[in-house]
Amino acid sequence: MKQLNNILLLILIAMVTLACGSGDATAPTLDAPLALNATDITQNSFTAKWVGVANAKSYQIDVSTANNFSSFVDGFEAKSVSDVKLEVSSLDANTDYFYRVRAVNGETLSANSMTITTRTTIPEDVPLKEAAQSFFIGNVVQSNRMTGTHKEILNREYSSITAEYEMKMNIMYPYEGAYDWTRSDAIVDFAVTNNLNLHGHALIWHNSTPDWIENYTGTDAEFEAMLEDYVKTVVTRYKGKVKSWDVVNEAIEDGSGDYRNSVFYQRMGADYIAKCFKWAREADEDVLLFYNDYNLCDNGNKLTAVLNMIDGLTTGNVPINGLGFQMHISYNWPDRSDIEAAAQKVVDRKLKLHFSELDIRANPNNDLTSLSSARSLELKAKYKEIAEVYTAIPNDNKYALTIWGMKDNESWLLDFWGHIDWPLLYDSNFDEKDAYYGFLEGLMK
Incomplete structure (x- = not known):
């Protein structure tokens, strides 16, 4: 009897085991995903894509520089992904990469997909x-930097130039009654000879006000005359050659949004701005006239003050064609949304927008002694972002x-901030940086 009971117990245990094991029959069946060719391939990234699989809750992707996956790109070994695509970034340029994907549901994994090969690439030339x-x-010029490699790059890459400082008042009008056109003429002649647009x-x-004007001894009426x-003398001299002018630059204070207490404001009040625009138009009926200022994408008070000033000019029939955003910014500031919002306010006023003085600080906190690969890619991303934002505004x-x-070692920022930085598209040897390719990618979006 005891033996019979033992047999029955064994049968019961087997039945329970079978019953519990029957849950395995409901485990999901997962097919291997169908991996697709990479898209959005850039110098340092690509987007991996695949076709979704029934019953998959997520996916795992492997990325390697070896087609046998004997090693993995950092962060991309069995990386969990909830979508059917993934941007793979921080890669080396001109390098072959391989990726494969598995479907996942709990503890169940599918077989690997076929291996997809892609190559990061420098954008087409x-x-x-x-x-x-x-x-x-555009780019800036100095009269002693218009030959050799400077000239070669300007003619190959750019369609417009701006004088960095040699078409300002203290250079062209250093003494009362005595104009000096030496450097400004050289720049104008270079633009005409090389068929480049010239922004004044x-x-x-x-x-840039010469001392004799800061200390002007005549009456206010004489100052205005x-x-x-x-x-009128400057605009007339370059009529038909200078296609646009920054008529007034930086007339609004930071923070408060008040008019800057310049000698022009002291002598003529805020009306000096409108009068300068009118005089410029009288001298050249076709030239485009801009107001230009900085910190307009992150300083709400200043942007509001500038826009209110421009609204007043247009209401008073003052001839103004556009606004210049200087865009002296950093790799991590300002936010894209703030730049887009500020740009939209110019578009809403049916004015032209000039991103007029773009450089992007890679080392704003002076935390680097050389440009790291990571910071170089962050700088690249910001240049791409700025190009995308500008390209997206209406053509008109x-x-x-x-x-x-x-190039970096020629930037005004080095002296201004007193420490090393790499804010431009070319390094000190005239070699294109990651920033150059990011900017190009943004333009081609």
């Missing part, structure tokens, strides 16, 4: 000016996107 088909791509910068700027003669509102400097 398209000059910046050809990538930007509906607006000018800048007729009125508080930081002198200023009218200056504006575009004018030019001007880079403020040719």
